[in-house]
Amino acid sequence: MDFGTEFQGRKVVITGAAGIMGRALAEHFVQAGAEVCSTDLSTQGLSGFAVAADLMTDVGNDALLNAVATRWGAPDVVVNNAAIYPSSFLLDMDVSDWDQIMALNLRAPFVLMRGFAHQMIRAGQGGAFINISSGAARKMRRTAVTYCMSKSALDRMTKGFALELAEYGIRVNCLEPGFAAGSSVSALSQEHIDRVMAAIPLGTETAPEDIGQAALFLASSAAKNITGTSLAVDGGNSAGSMDVYQPKKSAL
Template sequence: MQFRDKRVVITGAGGIFGGWIAEAFAAEGARLLLSDNRPEAVDALVSRLGPNAAPVLRHRTELTDAASIEDLAAFTAREWGAPDFVVNNAGIYPRSGPLLELDVADWDRLMDVNFRAPFILTREMAKLMIREKVEGSIVNIGSGAARKMNLGSVPYCTSKTALERLSKGLALELAQHRIRVNVVEPGFAPGSDVSLLPPGYAEDMIARIPLNRASGPGDAPRAVLYLCSEAASFITGAVLSVDGGNSIGTYQRPK
């Protein structure tokens, strides 16, 4: 229970991975600030956490709006002073099709959520942590797509590559303040109501994963908690893949 009463900010908390990460921290006694632009999804998550969880704060954040992200940081400052841990989990995964047919507005929205928002939020939260002398940890949720380009998902792959490079730069700059920044690359987990997938896509993806299953509720959260723990106190700027081997390459199963 080393996370008891630790203050954890999680973006995209109403999504699949956000909910799993929140549940894992709550089980360890952490205090949560759940950020999402869908209050009903956060309400459902809080209900799942149950009455024994530590008090939960909520913020309706629109990650395409810098002012909304800055308001999340200001809310954190008012309530806590500073967080101990920040998990930039929110992301969207639209099947964008050929680049030559991609609308600029779609490109901008994806980059705003997947890349620009983690930069702004980390910048603001790190300022609070430095001011309050919190030697904490920031975990950005990346993707194996950062190292494996996929047709139809080039903007997504680009955004996750950029996020990993940004994470390493932030790790370098924040090291002097004993704030660690790392990346977890979760495996494929279908079912998001934000990034809808075409029929048959999930089955095809799972068939390509070397360990032959989708990501489960304990996989990525364990990695996030590890990187926030004392056991990882000498790890910063690292990328930890928890994807069943999917980022290694495509596995072709015998027919």
């Protein structure tokens, strides 16, 4: 999708920018002409306007908010991408692990949306928030229940902010990536990958460029009448499963 010069000079904040998805998001906005503030625990591997911030802490969130305010006054687009996905049964989970998941996956987006929204409102310029959610917001997964809960809550919070910020011309949406076999956090067996892929209607993984293009769309004027919704970019996985329990019938 060609957005022309629409993103020239627009100011975009992307959290979790050191990961596979975060880098792809940053690259797409830069290629479209935007100025990007990339943030992660470390600035290693980040280019341009980069901020090191631990978003599990108030100090880290304040550091990012203050850095953007000092440099830009206010952003035009904020992509809340930073998240963690630890694997643990609820019966085995430490309370500290629960707190960390909720701190990064839910509390940080709240603090940042509240803070950046105030900046946008003071600037009188409108804006857009994109919260990176997951199909886990729709369906519980064993050993990832807390992650699922955090994404379900993020979806509801997105709708709440969309309602409250609409009068200021600020749109808030979720973007839900689908299955991707590559992970810097956990390795997946080929058997697991094959089983998951066979159940996806389009039979496709979600590539980083798929999410990059979708984020550009949600941040663009093409989506000017879209707020408070979730866009699933998952090959139809959220619509249902292709698992069958009988031989395929003919089309007619």
